[in-house]
Amino acid sequence: MRLSQRLDELHAKVRSNKWMGYFTTFTRLALVAGFLMAGYVKISGERFTDLHNNQPMGHFLEALYHTGYYYTFIGYAQILAALLLLVPRTVVLGTLLYLPIILNICILSLAVRFEGSLLTAPLMVIACIYLLCWHYDRIKYILPFNHPPTLQLVKDDKFPKWFFAGVLATFLAVGFTVTHIYNLLPRNTLKYCEKQCADSANPEGCKIFCEGIHQKGQDLNKSLDIYERAVQNDKRK
Structure with a gap:
């Protein structure tokens, strides 16, 4: 068929x-x-x-x-x-x-x-x-198929x-x-963003991330890189 x-x-x-x-x-x-x-x-x-x-x-x-x-x-x-x-x-x-x-x-x-x-x-x-x-x-x-007549509905x-x-x-x-899918979100406000920091891998790094987004207007990827470096530094200690 x-x-x-x-x-x-x-x-x-x-x-x-x-x-x-x-x-x-x-x-x-x-x-x-x-x-x-x-x-x-x-x-x-x-x-x-x-x-x-x-x-x-x-x-x-x-x-x-x-x-x-x-x-x-x-x-x-x-x-x-x-x-x-x-x-x-x-x-x-x-x-x-x-x-x-x-x-x-x-x-x-x-x-x-x-x-x-x-x-x-x-x-x-x-x-x-x-x-x-x-x-x-x-x-x-518009699909690349052979098209038989449409069947009657019952x-x-x-x-x-x-x-x-x-x-x-x-x-x-x-x-x-x-x-x-994401371990860190910018959220809509600084206060709301910081609420997730207690459960993050690096609470201080998370706060820096939130401040970078909401107070300094940093690029999202740059702020994420700073946070990831803070997490990696913690792991090396």
């Missing part, structure tokens, strides 16, 4: 389940809510956050705010992606626009260790990929417990990963 035929059969089975349909609608609306407010803030010309400029994400967002109409353009793109997701006929187009935007936010959040979107951004990327899989019958023609009311167990497992796995 050809791969394309197997994918068609799997897609038909999934699309025929009403519970999967409910989950898909929820996913669409969650993504819409995620971009409507974020886009509106940019279009209205307001700052997206009140983070201090010395904080890595705050520094980036402050610079982004001063890019003029580029800042506004991002807002319009987010609003457009959200509106396209609301209309069933344009869901695929909306997802294709949404995905590169949220993927960029996801990589940015991981790069600067920003807690505000460290969990939500990866989950939103996964949600977009799920929607593309849900609409596989619309996008399969109504299925059985609750897909294994799918939703997988959704829960994915949520927990992403949550656990993003909360344990």
Whole structure:
């Protein structure tokens, strides 16, 4: 059996389940809510956050705010992606626009260790990929497969417990990963940053790291290097 035929059969089975349909609608609306407010803030010309400029994400967002109409353009793109997701006929187009935007936010959040979107951004990327899989019958023609006719859907009311167990497992796995991938975070304020120092490998080095970020405006990587050197010096003693 050809791969394309197997994918068609799997897609038909999934699309025929009403519970999967409910989950898909929820996913669409969650993504819409995620971009409507974020886009509106940019279009209205307001700052997206009140983070201090010395904080890595705050520094980036402050610079982004001063890019003029580029800042506004991002807002319009987010609003457009959200509106396209609301209309069933344009869901695929909306997802294709949404995905590169949220993927960029996801990589940015991981790069600067920003807690505000460290969990939500990866989950939103996964949600977009799920929607593309849900609409596989619309996008399969750009894939390098032979494409048999789309199979007819047969109504299925059985609750897909294994799918939703997988959704829960994915949520927990992403949550656990993003909360344990870094041993040190810049956090949003100096006080909040220093709270993690008691459990760090070098509490004093951790405090120097936090002060470097929030008081001196040091680069994140430079501050991390200083902290790692302090940890290595402790190990040599």
